[in-house]
Amino acid sequence: MRSKGIRFLSTLALSASALTLISCGGGDGDSARVEQTVDASKNGVTSIAIASNAGIVHIKGDYQFNVIGKNAESKEFNLNSKATWKLSDASFGSIKDGLFKAAGKTGQVSLIVNYAGMTTEQTISLTDANLKKVTVKHSSGATSVDECQNTTFTAEAEFEGGITLPYPLTWKITEGSGIASFKDKNTGTLSTTNSGAIKIVASGVNNDNQEISSDALGFTVNDELTAITVTNSKTTEWRDGDTATVTIKGIYDDANNPIDITANATLSATPASLLKIEGTKITAQNGTANGSTVALKGACGGIEGTQELVIKERQLRSIEIRNNNGGATSNLSVSEGSNLNLDVTATYADGSTKDDYTSNVFWEVDDRNNTIPDDRESRISISSTGELRVNSDLDLGSSAIIYVVAEVRDSEGNVIENSSGAEVTDDINITINPN
Structure with a gap:
């Protein structure tokens, strides 16, 4: 079936590389113009031009245009993010930093920078x-990649009339989907997790x-990973609520790289x-006063690496x-033959509190006023x-x-201290009433 769009092909050659340069044109007259003027003065830019291109975009596609500035020595500067881009008719698409996205409408539009x-x-x-045709290849011509690494493929979309244009394509694996994937099916970046x-x-x-599908392209994922290291952006001793970003690195033949x-x-x-794990972000939780050890593990290609962390509660x-x-x-009291249930509320350095705090709390009964005969002290316990x-x-x-005393102790039995050097302890007097 012949597309009605072919009627445009006869006019395409007329627009290819159609550039008009005006060295001292108008401008936007706003803050962007001021910033551009300062930037141009800094780099000595005296002229600009849109980089050579075919001037053709498919109505379903997009295209990255580039505007290049030159100084008196012909040194080039990419000005995509600094220039002001616009279209003569916005109904044809949108343009930002040189990336033109077509809106599905045929015709011609002026791109102005x-x-x-x-x-x-x-x-x-x-x-x-x-x-009419899709052809895939590796971006560098490689035929393999080491496991757990990424690699990029490109595709050419060929249309009636023999032209090749950027076009929305979908990438997929037809064999070996268990060892690699295209995390974004609309781009050619392949992620690998094993070999084969x-x-x-x-x-x-x-x-x-x-x-319209391309021919299947065969590719090999090499079994070259020998070890994995796991590190985080913080130290190995944490407190509840601490966060960090994890980095996992693979060691291949060159252990130094x-x-x-x-x-x-x-x-x-x-x-x-x-540990709460959200992607590569980890957050410490459920720590103890003495610290609890957790193994942070990274794995890929059947290889594992571990970093041990100590998680302590907040100070x-x-x-x-x-x-x-x-x-x-x-004003607490208890009668002979009865029990009294006590607990501890903890206050952390940041001012937050936790009721029924139990981590490494040690209880004692203290008859500091000698009100209980020595031979009866064992009849009171906690x-x-x-x-x-x-x-x-x-x-x-x-x-x-x-008196009842509560203390928070470390692993060696010592009462821990707060940031001011004071022991974390409390006591309370309790009246014992006879029957």
Whole structure:
């Protein structure tokens, strides 16, 4: 079926490389113009021109135009992001930093570029020529890549009349999909995760909505990875809430030149509860006062690498003993033959708090006023969870005051200190009433 877009092909040669340079044109007259003028003065730019191109864009495609500035010594500067781009008729598409995206309309439109009072323009012809053939190849002609690395393929879309233009294509693997993938099916960047043989194709849809596919291209992913290293942007000792970015590198034949394979590797932690993993970002969580060890693991191509991290809780400022039945911190009492349940509220250095704090909390009963006869002290005890027990046979005869102490200790049994050097401990007096 002949496309009606062929009628445009006879006029395309007229527009190819149609450049007009005006050295002292108008300008936008806004802040962009001022910035451009300063930039032009800095680099000595005296002229601009759109880089040579065919001047043809398919109505389904896009094209990256480039505007080049030159100084008196003919030194060139790419001005794509600094120049002001516009189209004579916005209904034909959009343009930003030289990237033209067609809007599906045939015809011709002028591309106009302004920079520091200089203007250059070119005519773009939009064609709907019908897609006839797709050919794929490796961007550098390579026939293989080492596992866990990325590599890039390109494709040529050929249309009626023999012209080749950028065109939206879809990439896929027809054999070996378990060892490689196109993470973005619209680009030719291949990501590999293991070794083996693969075949790839690129395809596009023509004007009759038929899929036009390339011949399958064979490619090899080499089994060359020997080791993996895992590092993060922080130290190996963390506190809850700390975050970092992980980098995974692969070591191949040249151990002195590890390659970043983060994008293709998988990341995990054991135990998983100590690290929250979001892509390459990790966040410490569920740490303890003494620190808990977690293995941060990167894996690809059947090879693993590990970095051990120590996760501690956030730095404590203080603790406070409370009655866990009502939260009271004073005027607490217990009768002989009864129990009193206590817990601890922790305050961290950042001012946040945590109720029922239990990490490395040690409890003691302190009869500092000697109100309990020595032979009866064993009848008062406190559990590791803060439950104070008073035996019914204490037989005091009158009320007595004791103290309960809670301390947060390190792995060596020492009471830890806050950032000010004060011990993280608290005590509370409790009245024991006779039966």
